[in-house]
Amino acid sequence: xxxxxxxxxxxxxxxxxxxxxxxxxxxxxxxxxxxxxxxxxxxxxxxxxxxxxxxxxxxxxxxxxxxxxxxxxxxxxxxxxxxxxxxxxxxxxxxxxxxxxxxxxxxxxxxxxxxxxxxxxxxxxxxxxxxxxxxxxxxxxxxxxxxxxxxxxxxxxxxxxxxxxxxxxxxxxxxxxxxxxxxxxxxxxxxxxxxxxxxxxxxxxxxxxxxxxxxxxxxxxxxxxxxxxxxxxxxxxxxxxxxxxxxxxxxxxxxxxxxxxxxxxxxxxxxxxxxxxxxxxxxxxxxxxxxxxxxxxxxxxxxxxxxxxxxxxxxxxxxxxxxxxxxxxxxxxxxxxxxxxxxxxxxxxxxxxxxxxxxxxxxxxxxxxxxxxxxxxxxxxxxxxxxxxxxxxxxxxxxxxxxxxxxxxxxxxxxxxxxxxxxxxxx
Ligand SMILES: Cc1cc2nc3c(=O)[nH]c(=O)nc-3n(C[C@H](O)[C@H](O)[C@H](O)COP(=O)(O)OP(=O)(O)OC[C@H]3O[C@@H](n4cnc5c(N)ncnc54)[C@H](O)[C@@H]3O)c2cc1C
Numbered sequence: 001x002x003x004x005x006x007x008x009x010x011x012x013x014x015x016x017x018x019x020x021x022x023x024x025x026x027x028x029x030x031x032x033x034x035x036x037x038x039x040x041x042x043x044x045x046x047x048x049x050x051x052x053x054x055x056x057x058x059x060x061x062x063x064x065x066x067x068x069x070x071x072x073x074x075x076x077x078x079x080x081x082x083x084x085x086x087x088x089x090x091x092x093x094x095x096x097x098x099x100x101x102x103x104x105x106x107x108x109x110x111x112x113x114x115x116x117x118x119x120x121x122x123x124x125x126x127x128x129x130x131x132x133x134x135x136x137x138x139x140x141x142x143x144x145x146x147x148x149x150x151x152x153x154x155x156x157x158x159x160x161x162x163x164x165x166x167x168x169x170x171x172x173x174x175x176x177x178x179x180x181x182x183x184x185x186x187x188x189x190x191x192x193x194x195x196x197x198x199x200x201x202x203x204x205x206x207x208x209x210x211x212x213x214x215x216x217x218x219x220x221x222x223x224x225x226x227x228x229x230x231x232x233x234x235x236x237x238x239x240x241x242x243x244x245x246x247x248x249x250x251x252x253x254x255x256x257x258x259x260x261x262x263x264x265x266x267x268x269x270x271x272x273x274x275x276x277x278x279x280x281x282x283x284x285x286x287x288x289x290x291x292x293x294x295x296x297x298x299x300x301x302x303x304x305x306x307x308x309x310x311x312x313x314x315x316x317x318x319x320x321x322x323x324x325x326x327x328x329x330x331x332x333x334x335x336x337x338x339x340x341x342x343x344x345x346x347x348x349x350x351x352x353x354x355x356x357x358x359x360x361x362x363x364x365x366x367x368x369x370x371x372x373x374x375x376x377x378x379x380x381x382x383x384x385x386x387x388x389x390x391x392x393x394x395x396x397x398x399x400x401x402x403x404x405x406x407x408x409x410x411x412x413x414x415x416x417x418x419x420x421x422x423x424x425x426x427x
Pocket of ligand 1: 035036037038039040041058059060061062063064065066067068069070071072073074075076208209210211236237238239240241242244257258259289301339340341342343362363365366367368369370371373
């Protein structure tokens with residue numbers, strides 16, 4: 001943990017405009033109490049305040065302490081499940097509806113960054129690298145379907161040579177370039193959202209862990225030193241929820257995922273590695289993802305575990321995934337290594353909804369949460385203010401319980417992961 005209360009990450013070391021918000025003491029009242037200061041909670045709070053509501057936001061640690069301040073920062077198009085698979089599950093009409101929501105989610109990020117002048121190094125362009133033969137042809141199929149049926153002409157299939165001209169690795173057989181996907185410095189985006197929320201009148205409290213809440217009317221939310229009475233509660237704790245609400249925990253599994261930041265590579269070497277500063281991820285089940293920082297480091301994410309603790313040597317753990325893609329970085333030292341918890345659902349689709357008439361939640365974005373969590377916060381705010389159209393569409397996604405419930409989901413998950421990572425290695 002670094003001295004400013006954040007994990008010792010590259011993001012914490014380059015945070016812009018951290019502000020120490022007070023801890024909650026005494027009794028407060030509000031229209032809405034938001035629990036959790038990541039993208040879901042910050043966006044819900046900001047949008048609610050803009051809709052004229054009195055809002056209190058309670059964060060157990062620091063703003064962006066959870067996945068939002070630690071993640072890869074890649075902003076993909078569509079849902080975590082691609083549009084062709086969505087069509088197989090839900091038919092074209094619904095798949096198109098979910099695609100349109102995801103496009104609105106991407107726009108919302110661009111609009112927020114512009115509106116509040118958030119300095120978070122937002123960059124356009126993302127490449128998916130195909131790592132195994134059985135996926136060859138998928139980029140072309142998806143790009144054509146999106147152009148023809150989804151009015152999205154911004155994806156292009158690349159052959160091996162073109163892919164290699166963008167990313168200096170021999171591991172990709174093909175690529176899919178999406179010129180309208182993006183990436184950003186996630187902690188700086190979260191801190192910018194918090195500033196905007198504060199300026200819009202949200203009362204933000206850090207180091208204010210909620211121990212329990214009631215959902216009568218008004219609801220009462222308790223921390224160690226204070227309480228909030230509110231007409232509505234928004235649960236935005238995601239993979240850090242722990243025991244606060246077991247009905248949500250059953251449908252979401254926290255998985256640890258890890259990242260490293262290399263030493264600065266210098267502009268030339270960095271550009272040789274990844275041209276045009278596109279964000280990149282591959283097609284592996286346990287995905288490798290990476291991008292360049294504005295000070296020419298490689299930020300690389302790879303590897304996960306399914307227990308409470310982290311591997312003893314996170315640096316070494318992630319470095320081996322980095323060297324599998326970029327063996328030419330053998331000589332490069334690693335300046336930062338960190339991990340965070342991702343909330344995943346059984347089918348990798350977001351879990352957004354209403355637990356009680358006055359209790360809303362968003363979680364389980366399954367590694368696709370930069371835009372989806374931010375958007376979930378917005379549609380939750382819309383629903384609380386009385387316009388539930390987009391919320392209802394998102395909330396209609398079917399999310400099942402993990403086999404084994406909260407007690408036995410981990411052994412089942414480990415077996416499942418072993419199976420999929422073995423499948424990944426077979427051509
Ligand atoms: C290493 C890593 C890499 C990732 N990479 C990507 C990526 O490249 N692209 C992408 O789209 N997604 C990525 N994700 C996922 C993405 O970061 C998340 O989906 C998203 O940030 C979730 O936001 P959130 O607000 O729902 O949750 P979080 O950001 O986790 O916020 C939850 C907050 O709730 C607080 N909290 C918990 N309990 C309480 C309590 N009782 N009282 C008060 N506060 C509480 C926590 O302290 C935390 O700050 C990644 C995640 C990780 C961990």
